[in-house]
Each structure stands twice: as structure tokens, then as C-alpha cells.
Amino acid sequence: MDExxxxxxxQYEDATADLVITELNRRRVPVLRLDPGRDFPDQAVxxxxxxxxxxxxxxxxxxxxxxxxxxxxxxxxxxxxxxPDDASQEAGYAAQENRRGLGGVLGALPGCLYLSHPxxxxxxxxxxxxxxxxxxxxxxxxxxLITNDPREAKEFAxxxxxxxxxxxxxxxxxxxEPAGIWAAPVEPxxxxxxxxxxxHLFQALVPKTCDVRAVIVGxxxxxxxxxxxxxxxxxxxxxxxxxxxxxxxxxxxxxxxHAFLTHFGLCFGAFDFAVTADGTWWFLECNPNGQWAWLExxxxxxxxxxxxxxxxxxxxxxx
Amino acid sequence: xxxxxxxxxxxxxxxRRMAPLRNGEPSPWQYAGLDPLTQTGRWIGGDGRMAPVxxxxxxxxxxxxPPTQVGKDGxxxxxxxxxxxxx
Numbered sequence: 039m040d041e042x043x044x045x046x047x048x049q050y051e052d053a054t055a056d057l058v059i060t061e062l063n064r065r066r067v068p069v070l071r072l073d074p075g076r077d078f079p080d081q082a083v084x085x086x087x088x089x090x091x092x093x094x095x096x097x098x099x100x101x102x103x104x105x106x107x108x109x110x111x112x113x114x115x116x117x118x119x120x121x122p123d124d125a126s127q128e129a130g131y132a133a134q135e136n137r138r139g140l141g142g143v144l145g146a147l148p149g150c151l152y153l154s155h156p157x158x159x160x161x162x163x164x165x166x167x168x169x170x171x172x173x174x175x176x177x178x179x180x181x182x183l184i185t186n187d188p189r190e191a192k193e194f195a196x197x198x199x200x201x202x203x204x205x206x207x208x209x210x211x212x213x214x215e216p217a218g219i220w221a222a223p224v225e226p227x228x229x230x231x232x233x234x235x236x237x238h239l240f241q242a243l244v245p246k247t248c249d250v251r252a253v254i255v256g257x258x259x260x261x262x263x264x265x266x267x268x269x270x271x272x273x274x275x276x277x278x279x280x281x282x283x284x285x286x287x288x289x290x291x292x293x294x295x296h297a298f299l300t301h302f303g304l305c306f307g308a309f310d311f312a313v314t315a316d317g318t319w320w321f322l323e324c325n326p327n328g329q330w331a332w333l334e335x336x337x338x339x340x341x342x343x344x345x346x347x348x349x350x351x352x353x354x355x356x357x
Numbered sequence: 358x359x360x361x362x363x364x365x366x367x368x369x370x371x372x373r374r375m376a377p378l379r380n381g382e383p384s385p386w387q388y389a390g391l392d393p394l395t396q397t398g399r400w401i402g403g404d405g406r407m408a409p410v411x412x413x414x415x416x417x418x419x420x421x422x423p424p425t426q427v428g429k430d431g432x433x434x435x436x437x438x439x440x441x442x443x444x
Contacts, residue, residue, distance in 0.1 A: 046396070051388045056397040056410035063395055071396040101393060119439045163437055188370075202371055207435055215377045222374065235369035277380045308436065325436040 043068040043104045044349045045097075047144065048115035049076070054331040055115045061346040070097070070104045075118035078140050079132075092148035097140075111151040111349040112144060114159065114327070151305070151352040153345065154326060158303040162326035165205050165239065167302075169321075175297040176290070177321035180242040180312075188233040191240060195226040199243040201271055220272035244320045246312035249273050252287060253330045254295045254307050255344040259287045262337035263313070282336040291319055298324065305348060 044067055048055040055071070062069050072082060077099055086095040086106055094107035120137035122129035145156060152158070162168065166184060173179055183194045184205070194200060203221035210217045223243060249264040265281040266273040273280055287295075291311075299307055308328025311319040334341045385403030392399055399407055 050391055051398060053398065053400075053410045059395070059397050060409060063397075069396050071391070117439070202374065204371060207437065209435065210375055212375060212377050215379075217375050217377045219371065219374045219376075230370065232367060232370040232373075235367060236371070238369070238371050275380055328436040 041068075041105070042108050042110040043070050045069075045104060045109055045112045045144070046071045046115065047074060047112060047117045049073050049118055052116050054329070055113070057331055057342045058113060058345050058349070061342050062349065065346065065350055067110075067346075067350050070099060070102050072097075072099045073117050074136075074140050074144065075120045078136055082140075084140050084143065086143045093143055093146060094148075097143075106143065107148055109147050109150045110352045111153060112147065113153050113345070113349055114156050116327075149352075151348065153348055154304040154306050159326045162302040162304055162307075162324065163206070165323060168324050171298055171301050172294075172321040172324075175294040175301070177294050177298075178318055179321050180244050182242075183240045184237055185240070186234050186237055188229055188231050191229050191233045191238060192226045194240050195224050195229060199245075200224045200240050201243045202238065202240055203272075205237065205239050220275045222271055243271070244312040244322075245314055246320070247315050248313050250285065250311040250313055250319060251333060252291070252295060252307075252309040252311065253328075253333065253339070253341055254299060254309070255341060256305055256348045257296065258344050259292055259295060260333075260339040260341055260344070261285045261287045262333050262339060280336075282333065284337045284339055288319065302326065306345075 044062055046055050046059055046069055048071070050073060059069050059071060072078075074082070078084070081099060083098045084095075086093050086097075089107075091107060094105070097104050097106060120133045120141060122133040141156070145152075169179060169182055181194075181198065183190065185191055185194075200223065201221050202224045204219050207218060210219075221241075224240065249266070250261050251264060252259055252261045254260075261284065263283045263285045264273050265283075266276050267279050270276050295307065295309060298309075299305070304326050306326070308325040308330055310322040310325070312322055313319055330341050333339055387401045389399040389401050389407065391397070395409070397409055400410060401407055
């Protein structure tokens with residue numbers, strides 16, 4: 039393979055990665071795509087050596103290989119985990135060694151731009167850390183309570199209109215059908231002692247007129263106003279009834295977004311804001327590895343090109 | 358010898374709000390393997406023809422089901438990967 043490839047770490051069926059790789063192909067930037075948790079060790083061969091300038095050597099996947107000391111960027115999208123093949127101790131050992139070995143080398147490549155570094159993404163996935171950082175960088179936030187105390191929860195929900203949302207959106211099912219929990223209003227009377235069975239996040243309900251998803255790529259920001267039918271708290275529940283429009287990012291929000299990414303060492307973030315009638319943008323959350331491609335099509339935001347710019351140049355491009 | 362009993366695990370309050378997503382449209386696209394030359398997926402459309410991914414045609418949205426990509430075997434297109442579960 040030519041010098042300075044971009045590594046794309048993701049599942050085979052990731053259509054979003056396809057868009058970015060197609061753009062890199064068009065620009066004749068060499069790409070090595072792999073799904074480390076699935077390809078290694080059967081389909082991929084690693085030989086990494088530590089030298090005076092850090093890791094060098096080679097990673098080969100199928101017909102292609104990449105020199106480890108010349109990877110210009112790593113696009114971390116949706117790779118599978120390093121999962122054991124079975125419940126045996128041997129399989130568990132191999133999975134941990136693969137994760138710390140291949141995953142460790144891929145996370146320590148010299149001169150490589152990470153979009154974004156997997157460990158930075160993992161750290162930023164924690165909502166309590168996000169909220170603390172959002173406050174620190176000056177965003178306006180709704181009052182928030184995380185508790186397993188039913189009495190505290192009731193008091194909070196009685197104080198103002200309140201919603202409940204999970205701290206982490208994992209994949210669940212109900213009778214075999216994919217399921218989830220949307221952010222939705224809570225009445226104090228609904229809360230009972232089962233609040234004590236795990237941590238719960240309650241937040242003051244922002245009287246919003248619309249939502250904004252702000253996607254930041256390097257130092258460029260793309261904002262789409264998302265208008266849901268009246269009364270809808272969580273727009274993801276109403277995909278088929280949303281309107282999108284590209285909007286400008288206010289300067290103070292742009293500054294905050296940049297400070298937030300810098301704090302977590304991220305190159306990308308998909309932020310959700312609720313916007314009230316007075317024009318205030320309320321920080322709801324950041325998805326450090328969030329989805330963006332549907333927004334490019336719906337609101338006409340050139341995000342694929344911005345991501346390709348960053349991966350190609352190995353540094354944020356200037357407008 | 359005492360019989361071991363598993364205490365009943367009762368559902369946390371928040372989890373009682375779990376409901377089927379049912380917020381997406383089924384996709385006509387079926388994943389058919391990676392093209393080793395382009396390093397992108399091959400997708401077969403409803404008309405049986407192979408096509409690369411195009412913006413707005415293959416869904417890439419958040420937490421939708423039916424899944425926006427048929428080839429994903431019912432996996433949901435979430436806003437986060439596995440990063441926070443393996444950190």
C-alpha cells in the first residue's frame with residue numbers, strides 16, 4: 039500500500055464509513071478498512087516493533103497492509119468489541135491480549151490523527167462527565183439529579199416539570215423486538231421505591247421550541263435545527279415526522295463546543311441542544327461518536343467532506 | 358444443606374419505560390460483503406441491483422427500528438459504539 043494510509047476501524051456493514059471511504063478514494067487517499075474485534079487474529083496479521091520514534095512495523099488485513107509508523111489518521115467508527123469466542127478461560131485470555139495488543143498499538147501510533155481516540159470517546163460517553171464539563175465551558179444546563187433515593191427523586195420531580203432519561207443507551211429488546219427508553223416527562227406520583235434499584239437521571243424539562251444537533255469536526259461546526267411535532271420531548275421517537283434546517287452556530291456556542299472537545303481530547307462530537315423561545319441553547323448531551331450522515335442528507339450539511347478533510351490532512355482544515 | 362434461592366430481581370423504575378422503538382422504515386438495502394478494491398460495502402437494493410452507499414438512500418440515523426440497514430441483522434444504529442462498555 040502507498041504511504042500514509044487512513045485506517046478505518048469499523049464493522050463491515052457500516053454505511054456511514056462507506057461514505058467517508060468513497061470520498062477518500064475519490065481523493066486518492068489510501069485506505070485500510072478493518073474491524074479489529076472481528077478480523078484479528080484470523081484475517082489480520084500484526085507485527086509491531088518499538089523503535090526510537092515509537093511503534094513501527096506492519097498491519098496486514100487481507101491483501102492490504104499499512105506501515106504503522108506512517109498512518110496519517112485513524113477513523114474510529116463502529117468496530118466490534120474484542121469479544122471472546124466462547125466462555126472458556128482460553129478465549130477470554132485471547133480477547134484481552136488482542137484488545138491490549140492490537141487495540142493498544144492502534145491507540146499509540148506515532149504522528150497519527152485520531153478521529154477520535156477510542157479512549158477519549160469512552161471517557162466522554164459518561165453523561166456526568168459531560169454535564170460537569172458543559173457547565174465549566176459555559177453552556178446553559180437544565181437542573182439535573184442522579185440518584186437511587188426515591189424521596190430525592192420525588193422532591194426533584196415536584197419542584198419543576200421533569201424528565202427521566204437513561205445514562206446510557208444500550209441495545210435492548212422487548213419480546214425480541216429492538217427497544218429503548220426515550221427521554222420522557224415524569225410525574226412525582228409515578229416514582230416509587232424501585233428508583234432505589236439503580237442509578238437514575240432526572241432533569242428539568244426545558245420548555246423548548248425546537249432542538250439543534252451540532253456536529254463538530256475538527257474546528258468546523260455544522261448545525262441543524264430539528265423540529266418535531268408539538269409535545270415531543272425526544273425527537274428520536276418521531277423520526278418519520280421531523281423537519282430539518284441548517285442553522286448558523288452562535289459564536290459563544292462554537293467557543294464552548296471547541297473547549298468541550300479540547301477538554302476530552304476529541305476531534306468530533308454530535309451535540310444535542312434544546313432551544314427555547316428566547317433563543318437560549320440548552321446543552322442536553324454530547325455523543326462523542328454520534329451519528330451524522332442522515333443529517334447531511336436531510337439538512338444539506340457537508341459533513342462527509344469535512345471528515346475526509348481532517349483524515350486526509352491529519353489536522354483541522356481552515357475555511 | 359440449605360436450598361439456595363435466588364432473590365427475585367425487581368425491575369429498576371426507569372427500565373419499566375422500555376418500549377419497542379418502531380420509529381423507522383424498513384430499508385430495501387441488503388448488505389452483500391465488502392469490495393476489496395474500494396473497501397466499501399456492496400449493497401443490493403429492492404430492485405436486486407448492486408449499488409454503493411449514497412447519501413439519503415441508505416439510512417444512517419440514530420436508534421431506529423426497523424433498522425435503517427437491512428444487512429445489520431436487527432442491530433440498532435445507536436449514537437454510541439461499544440466504547441463505554443469496554444473502557
